Amino acid sequence: MAIIGAGMAGASCAQALAQAGLAVQVFDKARGPGGRLATRRMAWVDGAGQPIETRLDHGTPGLSVQGGAFDAFIRQGQRFGWLAQWHPVLAEGSEPALQDAVLHVPVPDNPEVCRQLLSGVSTTWSCAIDQLRWTPAGWQLEAAGEAQGAPVDAVLLALPPAQAAPLLGPHRNDWSRHAALAPMQPCWTLMGVAAEQGAPDWTLARPAAGPLAWLMRNDARPGRQRVPGQAHWVAHARAGWSRQHLEQSPEWVQQQLQAAIAELFGHAVAWQHATVHRWRYATPQRLSAPGASFWWDGAQGLGVCGDFLGGAGAEGAWLSAQSLAEAVQRWARGTAEAA
Numbered sequence: 001m002a003i004i005g006a007g008m009a010g011a012s013c014a015q016a017l018a019q020a021g022l023a024v025q026v027f028d029k030a031r032g033p034g035g036r037l038a039t040r041r042m043a044w045v046d047g048a049g050q051p052i053e054t055r056l057d058h059g060t061p062g063l064s065v066q067g068g069a070f071d072a073f074i075r076q077g078q079r080f081g082w083l084a085q086w087h088p089v090l091a092e093g094s095e096p097a098l099q100d101a102v103l104h105v106p107v108p109d110n111p112e113v114c115r116q117l118l119s120g121v122s123t124t125w126s127c128a129i130d131q132l133r134w135t136p137a138g139w140q141l142e143a144a145g146e147a148q149g150a151p152v153d154a155v156l157l158a159l160p161p162a163q164a165a166p167l168l169g170p171h172r173n174d175w176s177r178h179a180a181l182a183p184m185q186p187c188w189t190l191m192g193v194a195a196e197q198g199a200p201d202w203t204l205a206r207p208a209a210g211p212l213a214w215l216m217r218n219d220a221r222p223g224r225q226r227v228p229g230q231a232h233w234v235a236h237a238r239a240g241w242s243r244q245h246l247e248q249s250p251e252w253v254q255q256q257l258q259a260a261i262a263e264l265f266g267h268a269v270a271w272q273h274a275t276v277h278r279w280r281y282a283t284p285q286r287l288s289a290p291g292a293s294f295w296w297d298g299a300q301g302l303g304v305c306g307d308f309l310g311g312a313g314a315e316g317a318w319l320s321a322q323s324l325a326e327a328v329q330r331w332a333r334g335t336a337e338a339a
């Protein structure tokens with residue numbers, strides 16, 4: 001069977017199915033796994049003309065746990081060393097909900113969780129699937145008019161809803177319409193390297209007002225690179241602010257976010273390099289289909305999982321994928337018995 005998407009949902013679904021002995025092939029349009037569990041390699045040149053590479057976690061700041069099943073997964077990651085706890089030092093005036101929060105940070109970078117989940121699974125990168133064609137031999141995946149792999153008995157979509165919708169349209173119009181309307185929140189994200197001198201002594205701020213939702217000191221996170229003289233920052237704008245300024249130029253957004261950071265610090269910041277990234281679909285606004293944590297159509301061998309079905313965040317994506325994997329295993333057993 002084929003899984004489209006190698007973020008938290010696709011990778012954990014693939015692992016569950018592979019462990020159950022099913023043959024799985026994963027496709028992703030990116031050059032590697034992770035999806036929104038993302039880390040950017042930022043290449044820049046310093047004042048002395050030296051080329052520098054800085055890695056900044058511009059996707060999920062970390063994994064937090066609400067339920068027992070995901071907790072067991074997190075503990076497994078800690079045991080094997082690909083997750084570490086981060087107890088950030090909170091800036092004064094930060095939103096109190098985070099006072100005691102523990103964030104579980106993938107080590108050495110955010111995609112590591114998905115890399116681990118996919119070890120031993122067959123993967124194809126840089127492959128944007130744009131059509132699912134039903135043939136007598138099974139599902140044929142296509143990218144830019146070319147068939148990708150052999151036909152498969154089932155195809156599972158683990159994509160943000162806006163990207164799943166066009167693929168679902170010809171086969172499950174009801175799901176496609178639902179996915180197209182699923183509200184996702186955007187997030188403008190700033191990644192920057194500033195002078196260490198003058199940096200505050202806290203490592204995470206959640207301001208109560210203004211454009212910034214989060215500002216974290218990336219190089220204070222477990223397993224991250226520390227460079228003398230540099231402070232690495234990642235800022236996430238609030239969803240409302242990001243939506244309001246979604247079509248603004250990156251230059252304008254960068255200026256606004258840097259001004260907000262200077263205001264938070266109480267002084268000008270000596271930036272050495274900075275850039276912004278626009279996440280159009282960062283987090284689900286609310287559950288799009290309450291009660292259904294995944295979609296599965298056994299008659300067609302077509303399924304969907306992801307955070308927009310399982311609940312906001314990485315935990316929701318993981319839960320949705322586990323539930324879909326269980327349904328697919330039951331279906332595969334039934335199909336084998338009937339044969």
Ligand SMILES: Cc1cc2nc3c(=O)[nH]c(=O)nc-3n(C[C@H](O)[C@H](O)[C@H](O)COP(=O)(O)OP(=O)(O)OC[C@H]3O[C@@H](n4cnc5c(N)ncnc54)[C@H](O)[C@@H]3O)c2cc1C
Nearest residue numbers: 005007008009028029035036060128129306307313314317
């Ligand atoms: C800025 C930001 C902040 C966040 N903050 C938090 C937080 O604090 N806590 C939390 O729990 N979660 C947070 N999240 C959300 C969390 O990252 C997601 O809920 C989770 O990673 C979603 O996983 P997924 O597998 O459902 O989707 P994704 O990670 O989006 O994976 C989808 C994959 O599908 C691929 N793809 C898309 N279209 C195609 C195609 N046509 N063909 C092939 N591949 C395709 C993409 O490249 C991607 O790899 C945040 C996300 C962002 C971006």
